[in-house]
Amino acid sequence: LGESNALDGVFDKFLSGVKIFLNRNVLRHDYIPDNLPHRGEHIHRLGGILAPSLSGSKVSNVFIYGKTGTGKTAVAKFVLDRLEHKAKEVGAPIKICYVNCRFAGTNYRVLADLCRSVGMDIPFTGLATGEVLDRFRNALNSGHSMLLVVLDEIDALVKRQEDDSLLYELTRINERLHGVWVGLIGISNDLHFKEFLDPRVLSCLSEEEVVFKPYLADELYDILLDRAKKAFVDGALSDSALRLSAALAAGEHGDARRALDLLRVAGELAEREGDNVVTEEHVRLAQQKIEHDRVSEVLRSLPLHSKIVLVGSYILNNHSPQGSVTGDLYEVYQELCRVINIEPLTQRRISGLINELDVMGILNARVVSFGRYGRTKKIRLGVSAKDIIQIYSEDSVAGPLIGYVPKCLQKHRSPA
DNA sequence: CCTCCACTGGAAACCTAGGCTC
């Protein structure tokens, strides 16, 4: 009964408490506002490039690049949205397909998404990629629509499998279409992406180029102000909190997405505390929370063996905080596997997993040479030991291993 | 200058789980 009363209190506090948000969805990154400050030029440019499609003409392929959170996706979606409306109005047969290549992951799945957009279902595995491409082409030929394809985060596609065959095929697909065409809009976060590409693909893909520069702190401020008006109740957001969010995000290569996250999380924190104004302090806490949530999410969703490797690295970190080497970590890893009765993977594979964890920033690994004593990777934890304990204490696999003291460490070296 | 450690990281083969066509 006591608990139910306490819960009532929580609900009452929420209901009677001062409202912070008017509409928090405005701060989500998939929200496309009616007005994109400081991107008017880009919108005009892209609109101008794509406009001929309304009269059925083939448009130039466009290559858009800039860092994360510079408004590439927002501008592209904004323009295409308007274009789609206009096309309906004037009866132009245009279809639009948006694919995020990082989420799709492979050539095959991107292609499957494209097929789906022209109304054809493709099984998630089983067909030869060439076969899927043929079907895609047939569907286009038998339909009567022009297709504008947005390939967002296109760099993820090529880098992951060192293979630009899909892009090559797509850039040449118009040669074998009759009466219809496909326009490509590639979006890349990576400015060096171009160097990975086959020059033929590149020249075809970037008939037009649009570059997005990072937002400056002032520009971020304008963007946030614009959204905050719709997102927050009048007076619920202090100007200093707004400025701090803009400044922090400007420090992170002008990432508007980050700025919006900061504002949203800060608002949620204030709401939960029952405060009626979002302050700088809330924004600072929000920054910590975002980082912690990111780490937590990544650690939780790690595959089995990566978790064991990470716990191994944590144990070695307690033992010798200045860092360990591949051989030692592999020894501990093998022992941990034995404890929970799992067949260990080979050292070659673990070496690869360590590299993956390094890329994610969960471990720091760099190659060092100890001369006579060989060449190896020096490995340190990239997240705090505290976070590992907290996040893994409830994990069914990693939890029981956290406090384990491996025998291979007890023998020679004494704990520091 | 040479040796040789303890690996690194590339390449290719292998395995599994799915699904196609005939």
Place this chain on the structure above:
DNA sequence: GAGCCTAGGTTTCCAGTGGAGG
């Protein structure tokens, strides 16, 4: 059901290597 295909994870094999110690 046989004989293909794919993705994705893993194993096997191995040439290559920075630099301390001889």
